[in-house]
Amino acid sequence: MSKIAIVYHSGFGHTDVLARDVARGVTDSGGVADLLRIDGLQADFGEFFDRLADADAIIFGSPTYMGTVSAPMKAFMDASAKVYFTKQWKDKLGAAFTVSGSPSGDKLNTLTSLAIFAAQHGMLWIGTGQNPGNNDDESAATDAENRLGSFIGAMAQAANDSPDVTPKAGDRATARSLGRRVALAATRWRAGAAAVPLGAIDIQMMT
Ligand SMILES: Cc1cc2nc3c(=O)[nH]c(=O)nc-3n(C[C@H](O)[C@H](O)[C@H](O)COP(=O)(O)O)c2cc1C
Numbered sequence: 260m261s262k263i264a265i266v267y268h269s270g271f272g273h274t275d276v277l278a279r280d281v282a283r284g285v286t287d288s289g290g291v292a293d294l295l296r297i298d299g300l301q302a303d304f305g306e307f308f309d310r311l312a313d314a315d316a317i318i319f320g321s322p323t324y325m326g327t328v329s330a331p332m333k334a335f336m337d338a339s340a341k342v343y344f345t346k347q348w349k350d351k352l353g354a355a356f357t358v359s360g361s362p363s364g365d366k367l368n369t370l371t372s373l374a375i376f377a378a379q380h381g382m383l384w385i386g387t388g389q390n391p392g393n394n395d396d397e398s399a400a401t402d403a404e405n406r407l408g409s410f411i412g413a414m415a416q417a418a419n420d421s422p423d424v425t426p427k428a429g430d431r432a433t434a435r436s437l438g439r440r441v442a443l444a445a446t447r448w449r450a451g452a453a454a455v456p457l458g459a460i461d462i463q464m465m466t
Pocket of ligand 1: 269270272273275321322323325326359360364365416417
């Protein structure tokens with residue numbers, strides 16, 4: 260059974276709604292989800308790093324603040340430099356989701372930042388794998404999966420409404436699909452480790 264950690268920050272509850280949908284998707288695919296919510300004032304990520312050590316995949320979630328990840332998410336990213344030096348996350352799978360007030364809101368930059376972060380850790384990136392869900396006249400509809408047309412990660416729009424009513428059904432389904440997809444990929448990746456143990460490629464390169 261694959262273990263999927265979901266590390267996220269949420270200032271006002273919208274990213275939290277999505278994180279729980281991602282976790283539902285993980286469970287749909289038979290995985291185990293470990294939700295790790297960053298507290299705004301958090302400085303010590305020791306317990307997070309302990310729990311992330313044995314995860315097969317890490318899904319990062321951040322609201323888009325000022326066109327990029329929120330400050331608490333960035334604090335977590337910077338604190339992970341310790342893990343970076345020991346390459347603990349190398350060959351884990353990675354993915355991300357974000358929410359912003361506007362349909363664009365420059366949130367692609369948030370997902371790009373998280374993908375680069377994962378690449379620095381040597382992780383393998385999983386996108387949505389979904390075609391854009393709503394390229395037609397019904398462009399205002401909120402129930403189509405991947406209605407915002409993102410490939411690099413799951414996008415949602417909060418439209419400055421309460422987390423009780425936004426993100427809406429389509430965006431929430433997109434998040435759930437991402438959880439399903441990552442958990443399935445992690446199960447395949449674990450099964451493949453029987454044929455090619457993790458680290459084998461590095462050893463070959465050294466000999
Ligand atoms: C400090 C701050 C900066 C924000 N910057 C953006 C932005 O650049 N683009 C955007 O569309 N929305 C922006 N928003 C709106 C948030 O992305 C939106 O409310 C989101 O749902 C917040 O997620 P959360 O409830 O998980 O914190 C900003 C909100 C805050 C508080």
